[in-house]
Amino acid sequence: MPTESDVMVIGGGPAGLTAGIYLARAHLETLVVDSGAAGGQMILSSAIANYPGVPRITGRQLALAMRKQAESFGCRVESQAEIESLSLEGPVKEVTLAGEGAFTARAVVLAPGGRPRKLGIPSETAFEGRGISYCATCDGEFFTGEDIVVVGGGNSALEEAVALTRVARSVTIVHEFDRFQAQPWAVEEARKNPRIRFLLAQDVREFRGGDHLEEVVLASKRTGDETVLRARGAFLFIGYRPNTAFLDGLAALTARGEIVTDEALRTNVPGVFAAGDARQKRYRQITTAVADGTVAALGAVEYLTALERPVWPTWQASNVIELAPAMVVH
Amino acid sequence: MLETNLKHVETVQEFDTLLAENDKVMICCGRMGPMCLPVYDVMEKLEPKYAQVAFRDMDFDSPVARETIRRLPQVQSFGGLPFTVYFRDGKLMQATSSIQTKQQVTAILDQHLA
Numbered sequence: 410m411p412t413e414s415d416v417m418v419i420g421g422g423p424a425g426l427t428a429g430i431y432l433a434r435a436h437l438e439t440l441v442v443d444s445g446a447a448g449g450q451m452i453l454s455s456a457i458a459n460y461p462g463v464p465r466i467t468g469r470q471l472a473l474a475m476r477k478q479a480e481s482f483g484c485r486v487e488s489q490a491e492i493e494s495l496s497l498e499g500p501v502k503e504v505t506l507a508g509e510g511a512f513t514a515r516a517v518v519l520a521p522g523g524r525p526r527k528l529g530i531p532s533e534t535a536f537e538g539r540g541i542s543y544c545a546t547c548d549g550e551f552f553t554g555e556d557i558v559v560v561g562g563g564n565s566a567l568e569e570a571v572a573l574t575r576v577a578r579s580v581t582i583v584h585e586f587d588r589f590q591a592q593p594w595a596v597e598e599a600r601k602n603p604r605i606r607f608l609l610a611q612d613v614r615e616f617r618g619g620d621h622l623e624e625v626v627l628a629s630k631r632t633g634d635e636t637v638l639r640a641r642g643a644f645l646f647i648g649y650r651p652n653t654a655f656l657d658g659l660a661a662l663t664a665r666g667e668i669v670t671d672e673a674l675r676t677n678v679p680g681v682f683a684a685g686d687a688r689q690k691r692y693r694q695i696t697t698a699v700a701d702g703t704v705a706a707l708g709a710v711e712y713l714t715a716l717e718r719p720v721w722p723t724w725q726a727s728n729v730i731e732l733a734p735a736m737v738v739h
Numbered sequence: 740m741l742e743t744n745l746k747h748v749e750t751v752q753e754f755d756t757l758l759a760e761n762d763k764v765m766i767c768c769g770r771m772g773p774m775c776l777p778v779y780d781v782m783e784k785l786e787p788k789y790a791q792v793a794f795r796d797m798d799f800d801s802p803v804a805r806e807t808i809r810r811l812p813q814v815q816s817f818g819g820l821p822f823t824v825y826f827r828d829g830k831l832m833q834a835t836s837s838i839q840t841k842q843q844v845t846a847i848l849d850q851h852l853a
Contacts, residue, residue: 453773489784538819538836551818618818688797
């Protein structure tokens with residue numbers, strides 16, 4: 410694999426793949442690297458119905474189509490690429506991938522996306538795949554006829570809770586705040602479902618069980634009183650966090666770890682642009698990621714074009730050409 | 740049928756032959772779902788680097804899965820797809836439930852199937 414590119418795109422979700430399409434189509438040597446499977450969070454969607462022009466498609470299908478489109482223009486896409494080191498300063502950017510060596514580029518588009526946020530309590534890891542899940546579509550059927558808990562208060566939590574009532578005996582929605590962040594229609598749909606009950610202003614303290622999850626321990630945020638719920642499953646939908654730990658000290662990040670950009674999606678580092686869910690912004694959708702990828706790629710093209718443009722000579726007396734009268738046009 | 744670039748195990752006979760003819764075997768039993776796809780992708784990436792290991796996938800809803808992997812005692816407490824199993828000399832060495840990263844899969848391969 411060639412080790413030099415014009416532009417390297419870090420992240421192969423919709424933002425990164427869109428950037429790859431635009432960059433490769435501009436005849437720039439483009440390498441897209443992703444630490445997981447190309448497609449990013451998009452492949453977590455079993456049905457996408459709000460991507461314009463495509464009435465209904467799975468996340469995997471859309472990811473595959475975007476990847477093929479990028480590759481058809483000559484973009485190289487490397488999945489499962491673990492970044493060992495990264496240097497963004499100076500005119501040549503360098504990334505070292507585990508087992509692959511060093512790769513250089515003159516510009517970089519950062520599109521590392523995000524991943525499901527976890528509670529961060531020790532017992533959570535112990536029961537992942539044994540009762541704790543982050544995907545209702547994938548794992549819901551394992552809890553047929555069981556009592557389960559859904560943790561979270563956004564659209565995903567409430568929509569998935571409703572979906573899980575098709576298999577579970579009961580669903581308890583546990584949320585840390587005393588009101589939901591979800592859209593009113595999602596709250597309404599959950600509230601009118603007789604199999605769903607709500608426990609608000611609760612912290613999840615612990616998951617307990619043997620081979621499999623058996624209990625979820627909660628604590629009231631108001632009183633500190635503990636509640637122990639019998640539950641065979643717990644589905645966590647508590648938002649996403651940006652995959653930007655590797656950028657600490659290399660590019661400006663917000664306190665939440667989001668990449669800071671200007672309107673042209675330039676970061677604080679010359680030649681480094683950012684796009685997608687890892688960027689500081691209000692709405693995180695496939696469509697906004699695609700838009701970001703476009704803007705960042707066009708910015709990178711403009712940046713590289715400016716680098717290659719011959720610099721106009723410094724204006725000095727010796728540069729002045731005396732025009733003969735015949736050359737003067739009135 | 741799983742749409743991957745891995746070889747599939749589609750019958751019980753294939754499963755038995757696979758274990759009889761290969762010392763080291765990794766099988767990912769799942770669907771074309773969001774937690775399974777990354778594991779198939781990891782396996783496709785690692786397959787050339789671990790030539791001594793037979794990498795296969797198996798449709799979770801197929802009869803062979805019900806007759807083999809889904810019957811293993813070690814997966815009875817599992818609650819997340821895919822079920823990924825690692826065999827050495829026909830003996831189950833490790834089984835994992837739900838999504839796994841390249842680092843997690845590599846660690847198991849290096850520990851049990853190196």
